[in-house]
Amino acid sequence: MTIKTWLDVASVDAERRGLVAVKPLLEALARATATLRTADWNFDATGEFDGPALAAGTDAD
Amino acid sequence: MPTEPRTITSLATLLSTGDVSVAAVVDRCLDVIAKRDPAINAFITVMADEARQAARDADAEIAAGRYRGPLHGIPISIKDLFDVRGTSTTAASRVRQNHRADADAPTIERLRAAGAIIVGKTNLHEFALGTTNEESAFGPVHHPLDPNRSPGGSSGGSAASVLADMAYASLGTDTGGSIRIPSAVCGLVGLKPAFRDITTRGCVPLSSSLDHVGPICRSVADARLLYEALCDAPPAIDTPREGNPPVEGLRLGVMREYFTALLDPQVGSAFESACSRLSDAGAILEDVTIAHAGDIGPVYLHIALSEAAAFHAKALESRGEDYTPTVRQRLEMGRYILAEDYVRALRGRDVLRHEVNAAIEGRDALLLPTVPVPATRLGATTMRVGTNEESVRNITLRLTQLFNITGHPAITIPCGQTVEGLPIGAQLVGPRTNTRALLDVAEALEPYLGPGVSR
Numbered sequence: 001m002t003i004k005t006w007l008d009v010a011s012v013d014a015e016r017r018g019l020v021a022v023k024p025l026l027e028a029l030a031r032a033t034a035t036l037r038t039a040d041w042n043f044d045a046t047g048e049f050d051g052p053a054l055a056a057g058t059d060a061d
Numbered sequence: 062m063p064t065e066p067r068t069i070t071s072l073a074t075l076l077s078t079g080d081v082s083v084a085a086v087v088d089r090c091l092d093v094i095a096k097r098d099p100a101i102n103a104f105i106t107v108m109a110d111e112a113r114q115a116a117r118d119a120d121a122e123i124a125a126g127r128y129r130g131p132l133h134g135i136p137i138s139i140k141d142l143f144d145v146r147g148t149s150t151t152a153a154s155r156v157r158q159n160h161r162a163d164a165d166a167p168t169i170e171r172l173r174a175a176g177a178i179i180v181g182k183t184n185l186h187e188f189a190l191g192t193t194n195e196e197s198a199f200g201p202v203h204h205p206l207d208p209n210r211s212p213g214g215s216s217g218g219s220a221a222s223v224l225a226d227m228a229y230a231s232l233g234t235d236t237g238g239s240i241r242i243p244s245a246v247c248g249l250v251g252l253k254p255a256f257r258d259i260t261t262r263g264c265v266p267l268s269s270s271l272d273h274v275g276p277i278c279r280s281v282a283d284a285r286l287l288y289e290a291l292c293d294a295p296p297a298i299d300t301p302r303e304g305n306p307p308v309e310g311l312r313l314g315v316m317r318e319y320f321t322a323l324l325d326p327q328v329g330s331a332f333e334s335a336c337s338r339l340s341d342a343g344a345i346l347e348d349v350t351i352a353h354a355g356d357i358g359p360v361y362l363h364i365a366l367s368e369a370a371a372f373h374a375k376a377l378e379s380r381g382e383d384y385t386p387t388v389r390q391r392l393e394m395g396r397y398i399l400a401e402d403y404v405r406a407l408r409g410r411d412v413l414r415h416e417v418n419a420a421i422e423g424r425d426a427l428l429l430p431t432v433p434v435p436a437t438r439l440g441a442t443t444m445r446v447g448t449n450e451e452s453v454r455n456i457t458l459r460l461t462q463l464f465n466i467t468g469h470p471a472i473t474i475p476c477g478q479t480v481e482g483l484p485i486g487a488q489l490v491g492p493r494t495n496t497r498a499l500l501d502v503a504e505a506l507e508p509y510l511g512p513g514v515s516r
Binding site for chain 2: 001006010013014019021022025026029032033035036037039041042043
């Protein structure tokens with residue numbers, strides 16, 4: 001689901017539930033989600049754009 | 062007549078020898094609560110009768126030669142998220158108005174076993190979801206130094222109770238900064254240990270993979286005492302503590318760029334002065350950066366709000382109107398976070414943990430300011446920092462939430478104050494699984510970081 005679609009659906013649902021005050025928070029959340037989704041460390045199943053490598057074992061501890 | 066002791070370690074010396082009675086100390090704290098708390102509003106429940114009885118019992122034990130140790134007879138307040146038998150755990154919410162704890166949380170059991178005296182349950186930002194302690198079913202807490210300001214949050218009542226001499230320490234929680242933020246803006250020491258060092262059982266959760274339990278007090282030595290009494294893993298018997306490392310030669314990574322880009326000028330100045338004092342004392346300071354620092358806020362938001370929403374979903378459906386409006390709105394927002402974005406945030410957590418590990422590699426600790434601004438004004442939702450208008454929530458969480466994400470232990474120590482007398486804190490961060498090493502470094506550096514307000 002794209003962020004725009006998600007925001008549209010979530011906003012309509014919040015209004016339906018009488019939570020109009022949540023709508024500006026959803027817009028702020030959408031911006032944060034966009035940052036998350038475009039981060040260069042996201043997994044990529046093609047293997048072409050793998051993000052920062054972690055230590056062997058992938059347990060970051 | 063000696064100066065009134067303000068730390069646990071100094072009071073403990075007097076209590077252990079009988080020079081001062083526990084009853085007198087507890088009575089004094091309860092008197093201060095009676096006189097000052099109507100204006101500060103630090104407490105939700107004051108346990109005066111129980112505290113006085115516990116004080117009499119403690120005096121009898123000490124007189125009979127059964128001194129339990131440095132926490133014996135010390136008045137302590139408890140953030141009202143922890144179960145204390147016979148009292149309500151309100152979480153500062155009408156949602157929990159019918160709750161009553163049948164048993165102590167394990168952390169409370171440990172404090173009682175050490176002989177600590179519980180004077181009451183402190184006010185907090187409702188369900189710990191906030192940094193100002195303004196949203197509470199019991200009203201806001203007022204900063205003891207300026208009633209028009211917040212003492213920080215969410216453990217605001219805890220910090221205010223210690224600063225106002227109502228207790229010698231308080232037990233708080235920290236999910237994004239809720240021990241360290243109020244400790245810093247109140248001029249106190251606040252410790253967020255490494256993740257899972259201290260059990261969260263018997264404590265109302267906010268976000269189970271970010272929640273930490275820790276003390277708010279007046280010195281690193283006091284924080285150590287409380288940590289050792291509370292933590293799940295006592296030190297190995299055959300490895301006695303060697304004492305604090307010398308300051309000369311200590312290697313500190315000063316976190317820059319994102320971590321110093323947005324600071325109130327007085328906070329920035331106090332922090333740089335603290336760095337200079339540490340350098341002059343022989344510590345070796347090197348600048349470090351976190352490559353993905355810009356992702357901290359989104360990673361934190363998606364983990365914290367998802368987990369909080371899951372805990373609150375049922376109550377939001379049945380008792381939504383019993384939440385304070387802002388807390389309810391944020392929890393409802395969390396219910397819309399998609400599972401795939403929560404999982405993305407967990408990946409981001411791994412990346413940030415790796416980067417903090419790399420920054421601390423070969424160093425004794427990381428160093429940064431604790432809160433970019435001094436205590437905020439009650440009622441403010443935004444504030445100007447430099448040329449930017451920032452949300453109070455985002456700016457107060459900015460420098461603390463990373464270490465909830467990664468689980469590294471972090472402690473705030475007073476390092477100065479503004480011209481108006483508002484405290485400023487510096488934050489030290491230790492190796493991921495070694496809170497004791499952090500405490501050693503913190504205790505060594507504490508005299509050089511600054512007097513703060515509490516001394």
